[in-house]
Amino acid sequence: MAKLPVNKTIEVKLFIYLAIWLLTFYKGIETAVDVWITSEIYNHCLLILPIVAYFIYLKRADIIQKYQQESMLWVAPYILLLAIYTFASFGDIKILMHGAAFSSLIVIIYGAIGWPATKKIIYPLGLILFCIPIGDQLVPFLQELTTDIAVPLLEWTNVPIYRSGLYLEIPEGRFLVAEACSGISFLISTFAFGYIYSYVSFSSIKKRAIFISLSIIVPLLANALRVYGIILTGHLTNMEHAVGADHLIYGGVFFGVILFILIFLGEIFRDKDRKLTSSSALTTNNNVSIKLVSIASVLFVCFSVTTAIWISKGTSTTQYDLSPVKLTNINxxxxxxxxxxxxxxxxxxxxxxxxxxxxxxxxxxxxxxxxxxxxxxxxxxxxxxxxxxxxxxxxxxxxxxxxxxxxxxxxxxxxxxxxxxxxxxxxxxxxxxxxxxxxxxxxxxxxxxxxxxxxxxxxxxxxxxxxxxxxxxxxxxxxxxxxxxxx
Incomplete structure (x- = not known):
């Protein structure tokens, strides 16, 4: 049986597994990348996978040391994700397609290196989920939340205000808390930043959880304060400022200040001795039998190929007749x-x-x-x-x-x-x-x-x-x- 260094074994298996992942989930990956490029809300997603690869590379010695031949445990969740992806592909349900595609990447890496090695990089692997372009569905909720917070603040500072839905009217003029005022772009990108920063700066799960929570709460409150400040400025300047281009400029500057404060707080409490590199030295002389062809690997390839073929045939464009609508019972x-x-x-x-x-x-x-x-x-x-x-x-x-x-x-x-x-x-x-x-x-x-x-x-x-x-x-x-x- 062939003998290869452990690190070479992992490289070969990962290359094969990732190639199969790209071919199987190509449609989901392609549509996700399209969203990353075209939507400013998800532009930061373009950086996620390179950051994940870098964090994993820093832990390569631990992965080699803890490498374990694959088990059968990962096959079941992978098949489940394949089923979800297949269903979503037929229905063109992109949120499920993207979720299944990037969740399966985590499962595939686990299958390639085993659970002991996966535990060493579990937190960076979680960052892969930020590749899923999800969150813009919260825009209506965020609009309401922003309005609910901004209105009491305006009343507390004695600004006469009348609310009608998302319209806020003061004596000097009327404001609409539109989609752009929901702060969704800042919230999602700050959430991703908080996840990355907590990994770089903190070792304890408690500190990470606190900072990630702050990266969600602070943007929500900050956006409400931004809307409050814009309306207050319009009130105090008789609408000479905080409208038009000023609206966007003030908002961008305000978000920059909030992000700076968040980083400043993180730097105060960060672990000074935090290291991202492996705890053990990189070794290459430990040899194991290369076992690329196993039961799990065979199942992985078979189900992946079958799914790819089924999706490619089943989702081909089919034309159906469109009959005109007939309306007969009313004038x-x-x-x-x-x-x-x-x-x-x-x-x-x-x-x-x-x-x-x-x-x-x-x-x-x-x-x-x-x-x-x-x-x-x-x-x-x-x-x-x-x-x-x-x-x-x-x-x-x-x-x-x-x-x-x-x-x-x-x-x-x-x-x-x-x-x-x-x-x-x-x-x-x-x-x-x-x-x-x-x-x-x-x-x-x-x-x-x-x-x-x-x-x-x-x-x-x-x-x-x-x-x-x-x-x-x-x-x-x-x-x-x-x-x-x-x-």
Whole structure:
């Protein structure tokens, strides 16, 4: 049997395992990198893997010393992650694709070097999870949290303020706590920085946990203080400052100061004798039998190759027929593009209507999506123009044909609008994006048509009563009986 130094054995196994990982999870890795490059929220992700590789390299002597032939324990979680990734690939659920892809990298490294060696680098390996572009889903929550903190501070400093959703009005003018004011970019990057800094500076788990917690709490509070300071500045200067470009400049400078304070505190309490290098010297004369071909390795290769082939065939672009929407039970007249709706450019077919009489102020939007060309469920979609409208309430309603998501909106003129958002797939109505995506994924996996429709009802001033809601959705679903009278 061939003999190789331990370090060469590890290098060969890691190279083979990582190559298989790249080929198997190529789609998930590619889409993640695309997000890193195009979204400023995740630009820092481009540095994560090089930093992880550097930290692991510093511990290479410990890894060689603790190296152990692979066991079967890692195969089960790897197969589970492969199953999640396969399901997510068919449904194009990118958050699950990215999570499974980078979580599997941790499992694969564990499989290549064994658990004793993995424990020596477990903290740097955890940093790999920061490659997953997740967190922008918190933007609405962060907008609300920022507003909830900023308003009491303004009231406490005797600034007259009126809140309507995310609109904050003072005598000198009106502010909107928009997505850019949520502080999500600073929060995510500071969280990653806190994780890295805690590894470099502290040896104890307690100190690391405290600093990581601070790297989350401090940006949240700092962002609320930033919004408070901008509005206060606008109040004191009669809106001559803290608007337009000043808004961004003050925010950037403020975040820089906060990050400096966080580092300053960390330097005070850091472990002065903290070392990142291995505790033992690097040796190369310890020989072991190279055992690249084992049961675990065979299972790893077989499942990976099978998954890659299945995904490549199953997710190939398939065209499905798109039949036009028929509306028969209500008096609907097509109108021009709705002012409250943002542009949805990737829909295969979009229609706009008035529902009933003009006096009822009810409007209907229907967009059809061919999944081979565009996605019905996408984080890029907006159901209303968030530059003009802000939500004040959200609820899920049950109607005769399923569920609907109800959104109460208000604009800068204090006009109220109630939206009812529904996703229709294969005759089923869903209010949940998650349920809709899971059902579409199921249809894809069994080879059925996964195309769907986005249906949005808008009613001014008041909510739509449930009986009328049932009539409208019934008219949308009624395709065959075209001889019935209008409601």
């Amino acid at each position: 609907i007249q097509e109108v021009s593009k709705l002012k409250w709706l943002p542009p949805i450019n990737n829909a295969s077919l979009a229609q706009y209507f008035n529902v009933g009489t003009v006096e009822q102020h009810t409007q209907l939007f229907i967009a059809q999506f061919n999944e081979a060309e565009s996605e019905l469920i996408s984080s890029q979609h907006r159901y209303f123009n968030d530059d003009s409208w802000t939500p004040t309430k959200a609820a899920t309603l049950s109607h005769a044909f399923g569920e609907a998501k109800q959104l109460a909106l208000v604009n800068s003129d204090d006009r109220k609008l109630f939206l009812y958002v529904v996703f229709e797939v294969n005759g089923r109505f869903y209010a949940s994006e998650t349920k809709t995506k899971l059902y579409q994924t199921y249809l894809k996996m069994i080879g059925r048509n996964p195309n769907g429709k986005l249906i949005i009802l808008a009613n001014e001033n008041s909510e739509i009563e449930l009986p009328r809601l049932n009539v409208i959705f019934g008219s949308i679903t009624e395709v065959k009986n075209t001889n019935q009278g209008n409601s």
